[in-house]
Amino acid sequence: MKAFGAFIRKEYYHIIRDPRSLLILIGMPIVQVILFGFAITNEIVDAKISILDKSKDAVTQEISNKILSTKYFLLSEYLEDSKQIAQSFKKGEIKLALVFEDGFAEKLHKNENPSIQIITDATDPNTAATLSNYISRILVDYQGQIALNSFTPGGIKVVTRMEYNPQLKGVYLFVPGTIVIILMLISAMMTSISIAREKEKGTMEILLVSPLKPFMIIVGKVIPYIFLSLTNAITILLLGVFVFGLPIRGNYFLLFFEITLFIITSLSLGIFISTKVKTQQEALLISLMGLMLPTIILSGFIYPLESMPKLLQYASDVIPAKWFLIMIRNIMIKGVDIRYILNETLILLGMTVLLMMLSIKSFKIRLE
Amino acid sequence: MKHKYIVQVSKLTKKFGSFTAVDKISFNVSKGEIFGFLGANGAGKTTAIKMLIGLSKPTSGDAIVAGFDVVKEPEKVKYKIGYMSQKFSLYDDLKVFENIRMYAGIYGIPKKEINSKIDNLIQELGMEAMRNNLVGDLPLGWKQKLAFAVAMVHNPTVVFLDEPTSGVDPITRRQFWEMIYKASEKGTTIFITTHYLDEAEYCTRASIMVDGVIKALDTPKNLKENFGVKSMKEVFVKLARG
Numbered sequence: 001m002k003a004f005g006a007f008i009r010k011e012y013y014h015i016i017r018d019p020r021s022l023l024i025l026i027g028m029p030i031v032q033v034i035l036f037g038f039a040i041t042n043e044i045v046d047a048k049i050s051i052l053d054k055s056k057d058a059v060t061q062e063i064s065n066k067i068l069s070t071k072y073f074l075l076s077e078y079l080e081d082s083k084q085i086a087q088s089f090k091k092g093e094i095k096l097a098l099v100f101e102d103g104f105a106e107k108l109h110k111n112e113n114p115s116i117q118i119i120t121d122a123t124d125p126n127t128a129a130t131l132s133n134y135i136s137r138i139l140v141d142y143q144g145q146i147a148l149n150s151f152t153p154g155g156i157k158v159v160t161r162m163e164y165n166p167q168l169k170g171v172y173l174f175v176p177g178t179i180v181i182i183l184m185l186i187s188a189m190m191t192s193i194s195i196a197r198e199k200e201k202g203t204m205e206i207l208l209v210s211p212l213k214p215f216m217i218i219v220g221k222v223i224p225y226i227f228l229s230l231t232n233a234i235t236i237l238l239l240g241v242f243v244f245g246l247p248i249r250g251n252y253f254l255l256f257f258e259i260t261l262f263i264i265t266s267l268s269l270g271i272f273i274s275t276k277v278k279t280q281q282e283a284l285l286i287s288l289m290g291l292m293l294p295t296i297i298l299s300g301f302i303y304p305l306e307s308m309p310k311l312l313q314y315a316s317d318v319i320p321a322k323w324f325l326i327m328i329r330n331i332m333i334k335g336v337d338i339r340y341i342l343n344e345t346l347i348l349l350g351m352t353v354l355l356m357m358l359s360i361k362s363f364k365i366r367l368e
Numbered sequence: 369m370k371h372k373y374i375v376q377v378s379k380l381t382k383k384f385g386s387f388t389a390v391d392k393i394s395f396n397v398s399k400g401e402i403f404g405f406l407g408a409n410g411a412g413k414t415t416a417i418k419m420l421i422g423l424s425k426p427t428s429g430d431a432i433v434a435g436f437d438v439v440k441e442p443e444k445v446k447y448k449i450g451y452m453s454q455k456f457s458l459y460d461d462l463k464v465f466e467n468i469r470m471y472a473g474i475y476g477i478p479k480k481e482i483n484s485k486i487d488n489l490i491q492e493l494g495m496e497a498m499r500n501n502l503v504g505d506l507p508l509g510w511k512q513k514l515a516f517a518v519a520m521v522h523n524p525t526v527v528f529l530d531e532p533t534s535g536v537d538p539i540t541r542r543q544f545w546e547m548i549y550k551a552s553e554k555g556t557t558i559f560i561t562t563h564y565l566d567e568a569e570y571c572t573r574a575s576i577m578v579d580g581v582i583k584a585l586d587t588p589k590n591l592k593e594n595f596g597v598k599s600m601k602e603v604f605v606k607l608a609r610g
Contacts (some may be wrong), residue, residue: 002473002476002478002479003473003474003475003476003589005473006469006470006472006473006474007470007473007474009470009473010459010462010466011468013459013466014459014461017461017502121434123470157529201455201456202453202454202455202457203457203458203459205423205451205453205455205457206451206453206457207448207474208423208424209421209423209446209451210446210471210473210474210475211443211446211447211474211475211476246521306591333532
């Protein structure tokens, strides 16, 4: 045990004597949360629109006003001619154009279903879809109002409630996602690099000749990173709660437990990578390309898994981050208890055990 | 001790697939000997050493090191041996005394002894002024001397040195050999591989390995007489050419 203490102390020196890496390790999570929290948001505000109102009556006026009074839209200009629409799109002045047909109010009163054309700039498909959704919602809302006022029978009133995140805040998505990325980065990438460094420099040989058991060498290399990862996870959570008003509705211990589990999964991944590579560069490359990229794309952090081709959906099942992300979102935002995320927990646990066994096996082979 | 020799090797063999890197080598090394293990690159020296220190499993044959079988009791062997590899074996981002403390620590030397051990070692090496320097900032010669001292920190019965003097200037090489002699006088057995054949002259006995087989093994004096040449270099060239 004393021997183990001496080894851990050495690891501690490695980390604090490399201020640049340390700064990245501590600073990056903070910068990332703030960047993701403030800069990347799904909500679109102040999108410029043009309106071509061929009817110019009280109803179209009312609808226009209603749309422009929201925080989502700003009027660029009223157009007079449909030819102008293409022009203003090309100039990049507007994201969306509204066209009211002739005799709008009249048709409405006669129950003839007048139409509004929504034209969007779909060079950015997400924005286009979101904006046209906003407009549709406002129109449905307006229809509900007039139906109520005129007591016309029929007509369906749609009441939408955005459960768990009524304000549709992006941070609800990004804070858990950032935790996943950071933990993956520190736990998997840093450990694989740190073990690869000992191999590359030749010090691993000396350690293996010493009475220190191979298993202990690995545990010793990993322990400092467990602490670093936990510190970072807590920092990100605190930032999320106090800066962005993210709730933690579930049990703290459960959250802590799942975070620790995921850290151990990532560490096993890092160890596994390190048994397969010879140099730090290889370790870095494999961690980045083989871990970070699939994690970002296939975990459901940014892109919804449901909209991916079936093949990619199956591929995402082997990404540990996917399961962790489901759990952490459920615990924090929905406040569920262990019963609801038992499957995910077991899957992650199984992955961890498997990876551990694989790395122990390949570590031994290397010694032969 | 039940074994007469410190290193006792019989028919030790290592095969990688169909390639035989080490082919049934046998030799014994006595206590306090400086045993030179020579051979061209790829002759199988490093593979042989790796089997003796427990980094590689022999395909067949036996090796007893410091009284223990390297295959059956590798953990016991580990406490008795020191090792300095071709690659530099200290941590650049640790200070001189921290490197010593760390290696002393992993060999289980009690805390109380460690501090006096550090002081003694640093004094012997004449590195008092560099005690708190990072090892990465030291000149190569100092690093190698420190690495040797660290390999000896737990008073091993036998120390394996794999090309410890490559890339070091002649003066430092000289000092290095003085350290080796001192250790040998104290009863430590030295097992050394080297590229510098003038160094082979300093060994008590030297073996020359060619293609996985030990072609010659004797004192430098006898080797030179047998081959009728004046230096170890000529002995080596004669053997290596077949």
